[in-house]
Amino acid sequence: MVPIEYYLGLSAILFTIGAVGVLIRRNAIIIFMSVELMLNSANLLFVAFARLHESMNGQIFVFFVMAVAAAEVAVGLALIVAIFHTKRSIDVDEIHLLKG
Amino acid sequence: MLLSEAASSGPNFFFLVPLVVFIPVIGLLTNMIIGDRIPEKIIGIIGSTASGLAFLVAVLLGISLLNHPDGAIVPLVNWFTIGELSVDWAFQVDTLSVTMMLVVTGVGTLIHIYSIGYMHEDVRHKGDKKRYKRFFVFMNLFIVTMMVLVSANNYLMLFVGWEGVGLCSYLLIGFWYEKGKDGIGNALAGKKAFITNRIGDFGMLLAIFIMFWAFGTVDFYEVFEQAPAVAAAAPWVLMAITLLMLVGVAGKSAQIPLYVWLPDAMAGPTPVSALIHAATMVTAGVYLITRSYEIYNLVPEAQAIVATVGALTALFAATIATAQFDIKKVLAYSTISQLGFMVAAVGMGAYVAGMFHLVAHAFFKALLFLGSGSVIQGVEYGQHHAEHDSNQKNELKQRGEEQIDPQDIRNMGGIRKTMKITFWTYIIGALALAGVPPLVGFISKDEILAEADNLDQVIFGIPYTDIVYILLTVAAFLTAFYIGRQVLYVFFGKPRTLAAQHTKENPLIMTVPLMILAFLTIWGGGMNLPRVHTFATWLEQTLQHLHLGEFDLRVAIISTVLGLIGLLLAYLIYYRRYQAQHDLPAEQRPDDPLRPVLGRVFTLFENKYWVDELYWTLFVNPYVSLSKFLADVVDWRFLHDWFHDVVIAGLYKSYTHWLAGDFDLKIIDGFANWLARIVEKFASWLRKSETGYVRNYALSVFLGLILIIGFILLR
Numbered sequence: 127m128v129p130i131e132y133y134l135g136l137s138a139i140l141f142t143i144g145a146v147g148v149l150i151r152r153n154a155i156i157i158f159m160s161v162e163l164m165l166n167s168a169n170l171l172f173v174a175f176a177r178l179h180e181s182m183n184g185q186i187f188v189f190f191v192m193a194v195a196a197a198e199v200a201v202g203l204a205l206i207v208a209i210f211h212t213k214r215s216i217d218v219d220e221i222h223l224l225k226g
Numbered sequence: 227m228l229l230s231e232a233a234s235s236g237p238n239f240f241f242l243v244p245l246v247v248f249i250p251v252i253g254l255l256t257n258m259i260i261g262d263r264i265p266e267k268i269i270g271i272i273g274s275t276a277s278g279l280a281f282l283v284a285v286l287l288g289i290s291l292l293n294h295p296d297g298a299i300v301p302l303v304n305w306f307t308i309g310e311l312s313v314d315w316a317f318q319v320d321t322l323s324v325t326m327m328l329v330v331t332g333v334g335t336l337i338h339i340y341s342i343g344y345m346h347e348d349v350r351h352k353g354d355k356k357r358y359k360r361f362f363v364f365m366n367l368f369i370v371t372m373m374v375l376v377s378a379n380n381y382l383m384l385f386v387g388w389e390g391v392g393l394c395s396y397l398l399i400g401f402w403y404e405k406g407k408d409g410i411g412n413a414l415a416g417k418k419a420f421i422t423n424r425i426g427d428f429g430m431l432l433a434i435f436i437m438f439w440a441f442g443t444v445d446f447y448e449v450f451e452q453a454p455a456v457a458a459a460a461p462w463v464l465m466a467i468t469l470l471m472l473v474g475v476a477g478k479s480a481q482i483p484l485y486v487w488l489p490d491a492m493a494g495p496t497p498v499s500a501l502i503h504a505a506t507m508v509t510a511g512v513y514l515i516t517r518s519y520e521i522y523n524l525v526p527e528a529q530a531i532v533a534t535v536g537a538l539t540a541l542f543a544a545t546i547a548t549a550q551f552d553i554k555k556v557l558a559y560s561t562i563s564q565l566g567f568m569v570a571a572v573g574m575g576a577y578v579a580g581m582f583h584l585v586a587h588a589f590f591k592a593l594l595f596l597g598s599g600s601v602i603q604g605v606e607y608g609q610h611h612a613e614h615d616s617n618q619k620n621e622l623k624q625r626g627e628e629q630i631d632p633q634d635i636r637n638m639g640g641i642r643k644t645m646k647i648t649f650w651t652y653i654i655g656a657l658a659l660a661g662v663p664p665l666v667g668f669i670s671k672d673e674i675l676a677e678a679d680n681l682d683q684v685i686f687g688i689p690y691t692d693i694v695y696i697l698l699t700v701a702a703f704l705t706a707f708y709i710g711r712q713v714l715y716v717f718f719g720k721p722r723t724l725a726a727q728h729t730k731e732n733p734l735i736m737t738v739p740l741m742i743l744a745f746l747t748i749w750g751g752g753m754n755l756p757r758v759h760t761f762a763t764w765l766e767q768t769l770q771h772l773h774l775g776e777f778d779l780r781v782a783i784i785s786t787v788l789g790l791i792g793l794l795l796a797y798l799i800y801y802r803r804y805q806a807q808h809d810l811p812a813e814q815r816p817d818d819p820l821r822p823v824l825g826r827v828f829t830l831f832e833n834k835y836w837v838d839e840l841y842w843t844l845f846v847n848p849y850v851s852l853s854k855f856l857a858d859v860v861d862w863r864f865l866h867d868w869f870h871d872v873v874i875a876g877l878y879k880s881y882t883h884w885l886a887g888d889f890d891l892k893i894i895d896g897f898a899n900w901l902a903r904i905v906e907k908f909a910s911w912l913r914k915s916e917t918g919y920v921r922n923y924a925l926s927v928f929l930g931l932i933l934i935i936g937f938i939l940l941r
Contacts, residue, residue: 148924157920218920225918 236293261359270342426477479511496599533573540566710796
């Protein structure tokens with residue numbers, strides 16, 4: 127059996143890549159993908175701990191996360207398409223109407 | 227039936243006593259509500275019936291009192307309770323109050339009936355027919371308030387009636403308020419009566435206040451119970467109460483110095499003069515003193531003052547009455563004089579004599595007043611008759627009689643032939659007033675004189691009863707003289723005007739009350755014959771330890787002889803002498819044979835000692851000037867123009883100017899603006915954080931997350 131530390135390490139690496147991606151990339155699609163990475167690092171941990179504790183709760187949570195992620199992607203992509211229609215770009219730095 | 231035997235048996239109608247108040251209330255309400263839609267006669271019948279039924283109740287009460295001589299107190303409602311003072315509207319039924327009820331409702335009913343005829347002519351003559359209803363409403367209201375006055379069992383309830391009758395008097399004096407001198411004469415007379423009475427009421431109120439302060443109650447019997455103790459502890463309290471009450475009595479019963487309103491009150495219709503200003507209301511003061519006899523008996527000094535005031539008034543008014551030419555003014559001064567007799571009597575402690583004279587006076591003075599009303603209407607008719615006859619119209623013009631005063635006795639004369647019933651009844655009333663035996667006026671007046679002669683009371687070293695006796699005897703002589711003069715002027719000799727020549731007797735509705743009153747005047751003396759004392763025994767149930775007046779032949783002979791001399795003198799002067807002068811041309815003929823003889827003295831009497839003018843100079847004018855000064859200078863110029871406009875408004879203006887200018891703009895606005903600038907600066911600094919870049923926000927969220935996790939972990 128693979129020790130839990132490995133899962134933790136992999137999950138941390140995945141999360142970090144996702145977080146950094148969200149922070150430094152300007153393409154909205156890429157940011158979206160990075161968010162998916164962070165979600166999946168969490169999923170990985172859920173599954174790993176579910177196995178470690180021999181409990182099904184974690185596994186069920188993963189299903190919920192996947193469902194929410196799917197919904198989010200559907201809404202998010204629709205938004206991105208709408209923004210693209212008006213701005214002809216999906217660069218998030220150009221969407222700064224909230225600037226004070 | 228002897229009183230002692232029948233005590234506490236037989237029918238008892240005391241519970242009916244509220245009806246003496248409420249039946250007239252029903253009468254006046256009925257007339258008020260439907261009076262515009264029913265004929266005059268019915269209005270009169272309703273008014274008279276209400277008064278008559280009240281009389282019936284009073285008779286039932288009198289019958290009950292024969293069997294239950296102690297009377298009763300019939301409570302109706304609790305008027306108010308404040309702290310320890312509880313005042314009930316309760317009815318005092320005893321021989322004293324029932325005597326007053328009988329007189330007021332009895333004479334009142336006769337006068338109501340008389341008014342049906344009199345007011346019919348009066349409203350026709352003066353023009354406003356709607357006032358017929360108003361007259362009967364006021365008359366019933368008077369009966370109501372007078373009943374409240376005499377049936378009260380405490381001083382406060384009595385005061386309610388006291389004020390109520392004053393109001394009715396005011397309303398009825400000003401009944402023809404648009405008539406009189408300059409169109410406001412009658413209204414002014416009403417005002418004068420009201421204000422003069424107000425002065426008296428002021429004393430009355432103070433007396434009640436002191437009573438409450440000293441006794442803690444205003445109930446008659448509770449006050450009387452405590453009175454001896456208070457008299458021993460603080461005699462000045464009772465002195466103050468009795469003297470302040472005397473002020474009230476002087477106002478209501480027209481005594482010196484507040485009598486001046488009564489002659490002017492003759493502006494009211496004649497039945498009003500008869501009922502309110504002669505027979506009943508003005509006797510309220512006498513009733514008050516009699517009712518308070520237990521207090522007065524404790525203060526001999528106050529009694530002496532009351533008696534002296536009464537005696538002086540009796541003489542003073544009698545002298546004025548000898549030189550008046552208005553038929554009603556003569557009777558008005560006569561009333562003041564007779565009230566003086568009563569007040570003098572009750573002042574001396576001769577309560578029975580005073581009350582008896584009150585009853586007797588109610589009969590014969592109502593008779594005289596109603597008779598004078600009959601004469602006045604006869605003259606008005608005569609004038610009217612002459613005006614509408616083409617021949618006589620010219621004669622009127624020649625004689626300069628187009629406008630004559632129907633109340634001036636100089637315009638009358640010879641009326642005995644045309645108005646026979648009025649003449650004979652008037653003669654009876656006049657003889658009673660003059661004190662000719664055996665009429666009621668003789669017996670009652672003689673009792674007062676006998677008491678004054680018998681009582682030898684000395685106050686401050688002065689035997690005041692002797693002085694009272696002398697004053698009253700002279701007044702009695704003058705009384706006979708002035709009433710003789712009036713009768714001779716009015717009824718004897720030749721008619722001096724066409725109007726007097728064409729007078730006509732009034733209908734039965736007016737003459738029957740005269741006949742009834744004449745009957746009472748003749749036989750009323752039987753109520754209290756000397757040595758029998760029926761009336762005294764009756765009143766003794768209420769007034770304990772009465773002093774019974776003893777008949778004194780000497781006094782009776784002196785007063786009768788003086789009375790006859792007065793009448794004879796009047797006959798000589800106003801019949802013989804006047805006849806002799808009658809044929810002289812009008813310019814040389816004096817209007818009064820005494821005028822050239824008495825000269826200035828006559829003018830003094832005719833002008834009523836210039837007391838009215840004196841009061842004007844002493845009180846009214848200074849008061850008006852003071853009011854004007856207060857209004858113009860103090861109120862308007864000082865308070866309004868200077869204090870309000872300059873001081874208060876000026877200060878306020880400069881203050882608000884400062885508030886609006888410096889304070890508001892600089893301090894309030896400054897603070898608000900400073901606050902706004904601070905917020906603005908902070909905000910403009912804060913807005914720098916809002917970059918609009920998604921990644922910046924994301925970084926903030928991320929850092930925040932790290933901070934929270936770090937905090938949780940490292941805690």
